[in-house]
Amino acid sequence: xxxxxxxxxxxxxxxxxxxxxxxxxxxxxxxxxxxxxxxxxxxxxxxxxxxxxxxxxxxxxxxxxxxxxxxxxxxxxxxxxxxxxxxxxxxxxxxxxxxxxxxxxxxxxxxxxxxxxxxxxxxxxxxxxxxxxxxxxxxxxxxxxxxxxxxxxxxxxxxxxxxxxxxxxxxxxxxxxxxxxxxxxxxxxxxxxxxxxxxxxxxxxxxxxxxxxxxxxxxxxxxxxxxxxxxxxxxxxxxxxxxxxxxxxxxxxxxxxxxxxxxxxxxxxxxxxxxxxxxxxxxxxxxxxxxxx
Amino acid sequence: xxxxxxxxxxxxxxxxxxxxxxxxxxxxxxxxxxxxxxxxxxxxxxxxxxxxxxxxxxxxxxxxxxxxxxxxxxxxxxxxxxxxxxxxxxxxxxxxxxxxxxxxxxxxxxxxxxxxxxxxxxxxxxxxxxxxxxxxxxxxxxxxxxxxxxxxxxxxxxxxxxxxxxxxxxxxxxxxxxxxxxxxxxxxxxxxxxxxxxxxxxxxxxxxxxxxxxxxxxxxxxxxxxxxxxxxxxxxxxxxxxxxxxxxxxxxxxxxxxxxxxxxxxxxxxxxxxxxxxxxxxxx
Numbered sequence: 001x002x003x004x005x006x007x008x009x010x011x012x013x014x015x016x017x018x019x020x021x022x023x024x025x026x027x028x029x030x031x032x033x034x035x036x037x038x039x040x041x042x043x044x045x046x047x048x049x050x051x052x053x054x055x056x057x058x059x060x061x062x063x064x065x066x067x068x069x070x071x072x073x074x075x076x077x078x079x080x081x082x083x084x085x086x087x088x089x090x091x092x093x094x095x096x097x098x099x100x101x102x103x104x105x106x107x108x109x110x111x112x113x114x115x116x117x118x119x120x121x122x123x124x125x126x127x128x129x130x131x132x133x134x135x136x137x138x139x140x141x142x143x144x145x146x147x148x149x150x151x152x153x154x155x156x157x158x159x160x161x162x163x164x165x166x167x168x169x170x171x172x173x174x175x176x177x178x179x180x181x182x183x184x185x186x187x188x189x190x191x192x193x194x195x196x197x198x199x200x201x202x203x204x205x206x207x208x209x210x211x212x213x214x215x216x217x218x219x220x221x222x223x224x225x226x227x228x229x230x231x232x233x234x235x236x237x238x239x240x241x242x243x244x245x246x247x248x249x250x251x252x253x254x255x256x257x258x259x260x261x262x263x264x265x266x267x268x269x270x271x272x273x274x275x276x277x278x279x280x281x282x283x284x285x286x287x288x289x290x291x292x293x
Numbered sequence: 294x295x296x297x298x299x300x301x302x303x304x305x306x307x308x309x310x311x312x313x314x315x316x317x318x319x320x321x322x323x324x325x326x327x328x329x330x331x332x333x334x335x336x337x338x339x340x341x342x343x344x345x346x347x348x349x350x351x352x353x354x355x356x357x358x359x360x361x362x363x364x365x366x367x368x369x370x371x372x373x374x375x376x377x378x379x380x381x382x383x384x385x386x387x388x389x390x391x392x393x394x395x396x397x398x399x400x401x402x403x404x405x406x407x408x409x410x411x412x413x414x415x416x417x418x419x420x421x422x423x424x425x426x427x428x429x430x431x432x433x434x435x436x437x438x439x440x441x442x443x444x445x446x447x448x449x450x451x452x453x454x455x456x457x458x459x460x461x462x463x464x465x466x467x468x469x470x471x472x473x474x475x476x477x478x479x480x481x482x483x484x485x486x487x488x489x490x491x492x493x494x495x496x497x498x499x500x501x502x503x504x505x506x507x508x509x510x511x512x513x514x515x516x517x518x519x520x521x522x523x524x525x526x527x528x529x530x531x532x533x534x535x536x537x538x539x540x541x542x543x544x545x546x547x548x549x550x551x552x553x554x555x556x557x558x559x560x561x562x563x564x565x566x567x568x569x570x571x572x573x574x575x576x577x
Contacts, residue, residue, distance in 0.1 A: 010399070011400075011401035011404075014392060014394060014395035015395050015396075018388040019407075021384070021444070021447060021451060022410075022411075024429065024444075025445055026417060026448050028425070029417075029422040029425025029428070030417060031425070032429065036428075093312065093315055093319070106560050107320045107323055107324060108323060109556065110327060111323060113555050113559035114509075115508075115509035115510075115511060115551060115555075117531075118330075118527070118530075118551060119326065122330050122545070122548075125329065126325075126326065131341055131343075131346055133329040175566075175567040179564075179567040224416055228418030228421055249418075257423075265424055266425075272421055273416065277416065
């Protein structure tokens with residue numbers, strides 16, 4: 001009897017350390033964020049009673065929030081979509097047999113392995129108007145004579161941040177797609193060639209459907225990571241001027257740690273989470289539906 | 294096919310040239326920021342800010358790489374990064390291996406709920422929870438403390454650890470462990486003696502991946518650590534990225550020290566890692 005009980009309890013003992021670790025450092029913070037979003041909070045960060053939805057009201061009615069939300073959506077969609085397309089094309093290239101393929105693969109790893117804050121600093125240096133590397137390069141090659149201002153407006157800066165985001169996300173997509181590509185049985189292509197299929201037919205009717213599971217995983221992870229990405233925008237512009245390059249995460253960081261509005265910052269966190277939750281549910285429902293077919 | 298090869302197939306040759314051309318172009322593009330970093334790290338401050346800048350340094354200043362160790366507590370930063378990355382990896386593995394084992398080898402109530410919980414936990418990046426994390430750390434007295442940072446990194450890497458290891462364990466047949474149990478081993482012994490040695494490549498991949506994640510982490514460290522001497526490299530090197538003056542040469546020289554170890558580590562696991570990530574997803 002005692003042994004039976006122990007057998008039943010055994011799996012829970014095995015997962016206990018992990019559950020405890022995640023509970024304290026992920027679940028409790030989640031609980032705090034939700035609680036704080038509904039609380040009155042002093043400048044010093046002390047919780048002073050229930051505030052209803054006043055934090056949400058303050059966030060949603062502020063003129064900046066709509067702008068920040070729009071930036072976040074543009075940022076997430078452009079980075080995820082473009083890096084997926086470009087990463088997939090790069091994977092198709094690297095899937096060919098050619099000399100130096102190993103070297104090329106090793107080079108593509110670079111942006112994936114480099115910490116974002118350093119990548120962002122380099123790009124900030126490259127696009128600088130007065131002494132940036134891009135102007136120096138173009139002048140040395142004789143393409144331009146005078147320095148070009150690569151980021152004359154906040155929107156231009158934001159576009160560079162998006163470009164930087166794409167640059168660092170491509171390797172992840174590329175390698176997940178590549179592992180999908182390499183698991184495709186080459187006899188499928190041979191059969192298709194015999195049947196007279198051309199390159200594009202093979203690409204859309206064999207390759208894409210078979211790589212789709214890998215790409216879906218990569219895309220879902222990317223949506224979450226890109227949406228929550230902080231270092232690139234923070235390093236290049238800090239979301240300035242006047243939130244015109246802010247995304248949700250940089251905005252909430254400033255609210256919490258610069259402006260002492262922790263309640264509102266928590267509300268922004270909750271809104272961000274809800275948006276991601278909706279996206280994830282849409283994805284899960286659509287994959288479950290496919291499973292039923 | 295082979296019979297044709299005596300004749301030059303122009304179409305094929307053209308695709309070949311196009312392929313090489315594109316790959317080289319992409320590689321040059323990817324390496325460009327690193328090239329800029331290295332060239333700038335070797336220039337003097339005056340040269341970086343001069344009106345007639347050149348691509349390569351006119352005078353190569355290797356001394357920048359030495360100066361940074363005096364201008365900033367680089368050795369401390371380096372040590373902190375190592376402690377954070379190694380500590381996070383250790384804790385993440387100690388907690389993650391048994392959990393992944395239970396998920397791969399046992400059936401229990403709440404299994405799906407646990408997996409679902411792991412996936413949902415991925416949706417909360419630390420940055421979104423920073424305010425909550427800060428509160429938790431305050432109650433433990435772990436703000437501005439390396440241990441706090443280690444625990445946060447370990448917790449937020451649990452999902453990946455369990456995901457990757459579960460995939461590895463599932464791909465290994467349970468028969469050997471069962472045989473070992475018949476020979477009188479208990480489950481823990483069977484895991485340590487039979488499963489873990491076979492799963493070593495998957496474990497090493499996971500280990501290195503977490504190490505790199507923790508080494509590269511920036512946001513939580515930026516928020517929690519305020520004392521200069523306990524900052525990791527990612528945060529510490531911004532000492533050269535001042536509000537008014539940016540010492541680009543030092544910033545990039547120190548950046549290179551932060552990049553090189555992890556790039557090498559990453560290259561060693563890249564193949565295993567991507568296979569593990571997608572396999573876990575497809576089987577999920």
